[in-house]
Amino acid sequence: MNNLVKTFENRRNLKSKYKKARTISNTLSSKIDVPKGLYEQCPTCKETVNMKNTVDNKFICKNCGEHFRIRSIDRLKITVDSDTFVEKGHGYITLNPLFQDGYEEKIADYKEKTLLDEAYIYGYAEINSVPTVIGIMDSYFLMGSMGSVVGEKVTKSFEYAMYKKLPIVIFTASGGARMQEGIFSLMQMAKTSQAVLKHSNMGLLYISVLTHPTTGGVTASFAMLGDIILAEPNALIGFAGPRVIEQTINQKLPEGFQRAEFMEEKGFVDKVVNRLELKETLSNLLTLHRRNQ
Amino acid sequence: MNILAKERKVRELESKIDALGSEEVVNKMKLEIENYKQEAMTNLTAWDRVLLARHQLRPTAKEFINYLCDDFIELHGDRLFRDDKSIIGGIGSINGNIVTIIAQQKGKSLDENLERNFAMPHPEGYRKSLRLMKQAEKFRRPIITLIDTPGAYPGLEAEERGQGEAIARNLLEMSNLTVPTIAVIIGEGGSGGALALGVTNRVLMLENAIYSILSPEGYATILWKDSTLASKAAEAMKLTSYDLEEYGIIDKIIKEPLGGAHFNKIKTFQNTKQGILEELYNLRKFTGEELRDTRMEKYRKFGFFQRFNYDNL
């Protein structure tokens, strides 16, 4: 009973925070998300890089080509034609089915920090004037983990694409299932896979773009079920995390293991595409599958 | 005192029976044991059930199959890479119903466990399962899966051969089947590795089996940075058959004898057989398309969240 009261109180709090986030996100659209300092050190090549240049270079290190992790809003800006994105399916509230201590507060915190309602956004957009549904996971929201809301929104995005008879492009970035929601998270794997199936049965195209990192329950469901699977260079892609594997087999993993290039070599990714060419590649693929009206 | 300690006490009392001699004293002792079991072995904690689900003596899939089937022919291999011994599959007959059975097999000894990889499948295990499911669909056989795994194997070769893809493919293809499918969780239902055989029309679960997103040890490590809190995690995770039935994740609980399935295996098998036969009978009413559609509707609903109309704010 106490738990329930707590839940409702928290929900009331969330509502007001949510309202605030919604207002901010409307005014956000033209701003690009530049990391704090003007100069920062690239974690890969250790060079000091000018952040402004890096942002202009689609968040790729000019020195070593490292693809930095980006927020969903920035992903949108570098992928779709400006002013074409219409967000759908906003307004879900994450609940706390297992009454995990601190989970609701954590979610509220991420909502405020990221201005998102959950770790996935989707909507209508055009890529070089080709209409499509686009879905983007945001690894800044609790590691992009898939709980009930993410699973529902992913499913909804496929259903929206079916309704509009449109292809769908999904950028994945996820640490896997949302542990805090227990068995409900697990069931999202089945639910999203079925959404792929239904969309596919209508003869529609699904392109999944695996970005760093795509692991666990997301890899083992809709991420690996694309008609065409692209990946960004050096993205970590796998079912089990590297640390878990190292503990299991008791040895260090070889260089480049579970990286995008490795996955391409092993036959699980169609093509590794540099972020600078990603928009072109996507629009080409979408055009090739455009249906005769 | 956890369930294993209680079990040791029962075994100790039982071992004394032989030495007692007179029938009267023996009967008294038996009654005493029975009373103790009634008293101590009901109202199990979630952690007790975890211990029972992993119990050394718990019946494995093969023992279930031996009892369920009048005869069973095992079929090997995924036709792509090799035969994964952590999953056994084949054709069997349950009271005259011809079915395809796919099951995760734990070992009884260390040697057998090494051979079976502790029932942790590689991708080829899931691909073998899929091959046999497709075969079942072609010949219109219902499919029974018996789930008992700590999880899909998190190893180097498993990753190289696409563990994620293999599981994802199974989730999608199992959803598309047009024959009746029934999953029975007989022991551990560990994460995606269990779900990859568990997207079915009906999901049954043995009373003391568990089904969860990861092990309680893993959960405690990830969320509380302390693997020794596993018993607390087991409570928090809602992984018992009773919790999952309440959530509607599973359809039915199959009762186990007092003290766990291994206390009276035949009773366990009987209950399981009865459960499966009932569901086979119920599912016979549906056409292939109805089976597929109702299965999808069921999974479409899973999730725990709320949506509000922000126009009203």
Ligand SMILES: [Zn+2]
């Ligand atoms: Zn660099």
